[in-house]
Amino acid sequence: MKRIPAVIVFYIAFIAFLTASPAYSFQDLLLSGDGRESIPGTMKTPLPKILIAAGSDYSDQEYLDDEPDFLKEEAEEGKKEIITVADPLYYWNKGMFHFNDKLYFWFLKPVATAYSAVIPRMVRSGVKNFFHNLEMPVRFVNCILQGKLEAAGHEFARFVVNSTEGILGFDDPAKNYPELKNGDEDLGQTFATYGIGNGIYIVWPFLGPSTLRDTFGMAGDRFLKPVSYIQPAGVSLGVTGFRIINATSFKIGDYESFKKAALEPYEGLRNAYVQNRQKKVRE
Amino acid sequence: MVTDSKAIVKTKIVRAKGEIPVDYSMKLKDKSWKIYDIQAEGISLVQNYRSQFNEILIKETPDDLIKRLHKKLDEQQKTDKK
Numbered sequence: 001m002k003r004i005p006a007v008i009v010f011y012i013a014f015i016a017f018l019t020a021s022p023a024y025s026f027q028d029l030l031l032s033g034d035g036r037e038s039i040p041g042t043m044k045t046p047l048p049k050i051l052i053a054a055g056s057d058y059s060d061q062e063y064l065d066d067e068p069d070f071l072k073e074e075a076e077e078g079k080k081e082i083i084t085v086a087d088p089l090y091y092w093n094k095g096m097f098h099f100n101d102k103l104y105f106w107f108l109k110p111v112a113t114a115y116s117a118v119i120p121r122m123v124r125s126g127v128k129n130f131f132h133n134l135e136m137p138v139r140f141v142n143c144i145l146q147g148k149l150e151a152a153g154h155e156f157a158r159f160v161v162n163s164t165e166g167i168l169g170f171d172d173p174a175k176n177y178p179e180l181k182n183g184d185e186d187l188g189q190t191f192a193t194y195g196i197g198n199g200i201y202i203v204w205p206f207l208g209p210s211t212l213r214d215t216f217g218m219a220g221d222r223f224l225k226p227v228s229y230i231q232p233a234g235v236s237l238g239v240t241g242f243r244i245i246n247a248t249s250f251k252i253g254d255y256e257s258f259k260k261a262a263l264e265p266y267e268g269l270r271n272a273y274v275q276n277r278q279k280k281v282r283e
Numbered sequence: 284m285v286t287d288s289k290a291i292v293k294t295k296i297v298r299a300k301g302e303i304p305v306d307y308s309m310k311l312k313d314k315s316w317k318i319y320d321i322q323a324e325g326i327s328l329v330q331n332y333r334s335q336f337n338e339i340l341i342k343e344t345p346d347d348l349i350k351r352l353h354k355k356l357d358e359q360q361k362t363d364k365k
Contacts, residue, residue, distance in 0.1 A: 082330060125300060250300040260359070263351055264335040271334035272326045279325020 085201040085211060085274045096203040097266050103206065104255055108248050116249035126170035127246045133162045133169025137224040142185035146193045154180045184280065188217030192281040201270055209273040290316065 087093060116124065136159040143152035158174040165173045174180050191213050199212025210218065222228045227243075230236035262268035285291060288311040296303045308320040320329045339348050 082333065084334070121299070128300060260362070261355075262335065263332075263355060264338050267335045267338040268331055271331050275326045275330065276324050282325075 083271070083274050083278055085198050085270065087201045087270065089200060089202060093201060093203040093270075094266055096205050097269070099205050100203070100208055101265075108245065109252060112245050112248035112252060115245055116252070119249075124246055124249055127243070128250070129162070129166070129172045130169045131227075131243050131246075133159060133166070134226050135224075137226075138187075138221045139183055139185045141224055142187055142190045142221075143183065145187075145190045146185065148185070151181065151183050151185070155183060158182065183283075186217055187220040188214035188277070189281050191217055192277075198274065198277075201274070209269060211274075211277070214277065287311070 136155055140152055140155045140159070143149070143155055157177075158180050159169075161174040161177070161180075162169045162172055165171070175182075188211075196213050198214075202210050202212060202215055204210055204215070207218075227236055227239050230239060258268070259265050290309045290311075292307040292309060294305050294307065296305055303323055304325075306322040307318050308322070309316045310319050311317075320327055322328070336348060339351065
């Protein structure tokens, strides 16, 4: 009889492992994936223009004469190399993409909408700051592993200021010191600086897009996250779920506008993930 | 400024929670600067659409792609008007 609970605990721990990695979790990806289309006003105007450039009548004259050459020339210069990632798990990934899509529309979005109607913005903002502050060890250690000692110093100073003056990290007084940069280093990026490539693209249920490298990164970063050590595992999972709902309450509408602007949302998100990760690695 | 005829304009959109860096790649054409790409959070709009077009062109013809673009554009203009 004792074996059954052990199996259940392992299962919960496994799910908790998958879920408790918000350094670049599902929700962050929703933002990064569509940060671009979601910006109201600014983005709406340029977008149709680019679409027009790709194939409408009235602007063909203007664009078709030299623009393609010039874009090609830029590609050849190597500045705009097309970033791709191998996707041998295409069918699994696409299935999980749809799963996460439904998870958002059927569960996360309604819950986060209700939550943000009840809880004032100030409290939600504090919760977000608190969790961010709590994960300073992840960013700090990865700064050091990448040899970025100055950035590590910034992370440490931010932590000290926000944990004391900011009352356990609920407030963010460190933002008043712009020289203290707020980074987001993680183990996946550390691996990348050591020359390890993306490997293959993997979409995880609940977590969203990742790659083989970043999945190992997430697993490693878990050891530096206080939330992973909460016992029992179910509570740890609950805390992470709460964190995700809280974070989602700030981003309702982002994923919708991303989907609306995309022709192939699956490919769009895959490309956005890889591009965004590459930018983070460069930084 | 990257070269005489190309430049990158870096901006930041400040949202309630967090900032979004948005870079505009610009080209000098007929004495005026035109935007040819936008990069938000390091994600190039042109490259992102190019990857989507690639995927579509594997399965469909260029005509189909153009049809889909027109359809998307119509949809967006309709919702923008609302």
